[in-house]
Amino acid sequence: MIYKIKLPIIIKKIQSTEIKEKSFHEIESNSLQTKKHLAREIYPRQSFFPEKK
Amino acid sequence: MYQFFKNIFLTKGFNRTLVYDSLTSKIHFFPNDLYDQLLLNNFRIDKKNNEVFEFLNKKGLLQKISDDLVDCFIDLDDEIQIPYDIATLVFELSGSSSKNLYKLKNQNILQYNFIFADYTSLKSIELFVDFINECESDTIELTFLNGFVYSKHLFELIKSVKKIILLNNFAGIKIDDPSTHKNRYLNSWNDIHFRLSINFINYLESLKHHTYFNKKVFINKDCEIKNSQETKEIYGNLNNDNSFDIAKVFKNPTFKKLWSIKKEDTLVCQDCEFRRLCVDNRLPIKIKNNWVHEEECNYNPYISKWSHEDGFKSLKELDIITKNGYLEMNKEKLSLITNELWEG
Structure with a gap:
C-alpha cells in the first residue's frame, strides 16, 4: 500500500523534542568516581521521592 | 519493504x-x-x-525485509517476571531500625535504598556497613536527606565496598569520598528525571503493574512496615518479631492493592505518551471504574508541555476535570490552545 501523509507543521514541532537517557543521568563529577550514566543498571528507577515541605 | x-x-x-x-x-x-x-x-x-x-x-x-521473511520476526513478549519477592526495599536508617537490619538477611530482595537523615546515628551507620558487606544485593542505593551529618564517616566506612553504590543527594551535602573504586554513581535529578525512567525493565513492567508501588516495601525509622512512604497502612513492625518474614506481610490482602494499577487504567495518564516509561509516586484513588490522582502531574499530555517549559498550563487552567470517574474537557478549546502554543 502506498500512501502519502502531510505532517502538519504543528505536529512536526511537537515531535521535535527528543530526550535521551544520557541527559537524565549526566553525572556531576566532584570527588566521586563517576562515569556517565548507567548507574541504575539492575532495577532502574526512582524508588524514593523526598516528601514535599 | x-x-x-x-x-x-x-x-x-x-x-x-x-x-x-x-x-x-x-x-x-x-x-x-x-x-x-x-x-x-x-x-x-x-x-x-x-x-x-x-x-x-x-x-x-x-x-x-523481503516479503519471504516478513513473518519470521515475531514481536517480543512484552511481559516481565521479576524473580524476587521485593524489587526494592526502602529503609529509613535510624538507631532503632538499624538494630533490626539483620532480620532482612534471608529475604529475597533485589536491591535496597537506604535513607540517611537527621535520625541516622553513627552506630546505625556501622550496623548498615556490616549489613551491606554481607547481603547478596549487587546494588545499594543511598539517599541523603536534610539533617544527615555523618557523610564523611559513612564514606570512610564504605570506601572498600565493591558493590554498585547509587547516590541520591537531596540534602545537597558535600560528599568527600576517599574510595578509589569506580563503582559510585551520583544520580542527578530534576523534574523530568524524577518522573521518567527510560529503560526496558520499566517499559515491560508498566504493562501490568504500577512501576512505583509494585514489589516495593518501605520500612520507616520506627520500624513500621508499609508498601511505600506515601501509603498510610502499616503492616507490622520489625521490632515486634525475632524474625522478618515478608510472606506474612504479603498475606494481608490489602498490601498489594496498588501493585497492579496500570497507567492505562488511570485518567489523564492513559492519554499520556510517556505512560509506559513513567514512575509516579502519587497515590491513585478509585472513582467508579477509573483511577485518578488528586495532585496533577508535572507533564500535561493534552498540550505536550512539562511544567518548567514556556507555555505550560495545568489541567485546571485548561478546565480539564475529572468528575464522577470520567474526564471532561473542551476539545475544541484545547485544540486552539495547543495550536497557539506550538505554532510559529
Whole structure:
C-alpha cells in the first residue's frame, strides 16, 4: 500500500523534542568516581521521592 | 519493504506517539496521524513513500525485509517476571531500625535504598556497613536527606565496598569520598528525571503493574512496615518479631492493592505518551471504574508541555476535570490552545 501523509507543521514541532537517557543521568563529577550514566543498571528507577515541605 | 525493528515500541498519546528504542534507550515522537496510517498497513513501510520512509529511517527505526521473511520476526513478549519477592526495599536508617537490619538477611530482595537523615546515628551507620558487606544485593542505593551529618564517616566506612553504590543527594551535602573504586554513581535529578525512567525493565513492567508501588516495601525509622512512604497502612513492625518474614506481610490482602494499577487504567495518564516509561509516586484513588490522582502531574499530555517549559498550563487552567470517574474537557478549546502554543 502506498500512501502519502502531510505532517502538519504543528505536529512536526511537537515531535521535535527528543530526550535521551544520557541527559537524565549526566553525572556531576566532584570527588566521586563517576562515569556517565548507567548507574541504575539492575532495577532502574526512582524508588524514593523526598516528601514535599 | 521495511518494518520497525522489533526492539522499537510505540505508545500513542493524546497529541503524539512516543517511539521507544529499547536498545539505545532513546525516545522519539511522531504524529498520531502517522501512527494511524502505519497501523492500517500493519506497521510496514514501502520505500516509495519517501516522506514517511525518510523520516523514520533517519532515526534508525527501520529494517529492510523481503516479503519471504516478513513473518519470521515475531514481536517480543512484552511481559516481565521479576524473580524476587521485593524489587526494592526502602529503609529509613535510624538507631532503632538499624538494630533490626539483620532480620532482612534471608529475604529475597533485589536491591535496597537506604535513607540517611537527621535520625541516622553513627552506630546505625556501622550496623548498615556490616549489613551491606554481607547481603547478596549487587546494588545499594543511598539517599541523603536534610539533617544527615555523618557523610564523611559513612564514606570512610564504605570506601572498600565493591558493590554498585547509587547516590541520591537531596540534602545537597558535600560528599568527600576517599574510595578509589569506580563503582559510585551520583544520580542527578530534576523534574523530568524524577518522573521518567527510560529503560526496558520499566517499559515491560508498566504493562501490568504500577512501576512505583509494585514489589516495593518501605520500612520507616520506627520500624513500621508499609508498601511505600506515601501509603498510610502499616503492616507490622520489625521490632515486634525475632524474625522478618515478608510472606506474612504479603498475606494481608490489602498490601498489594496498588501493585497492579496500570497507567492505562488511570485518567489523564492513559492519554499520556510517556505512560509506559513513567514512575509516579502519587497515590491513585478509585472513582467508579477509573483511577485518578488528586495532585496533577508535572507533564500535561493534552498540550505536550512539562511544567518548567514556556507555555505550560495545568489541567485546571485548561478546565480539564475529572468528575464522577470520567474526564471532561473542551476539545475544541484545547485544540486552539495547543495550536497557539506550538505554532510559529
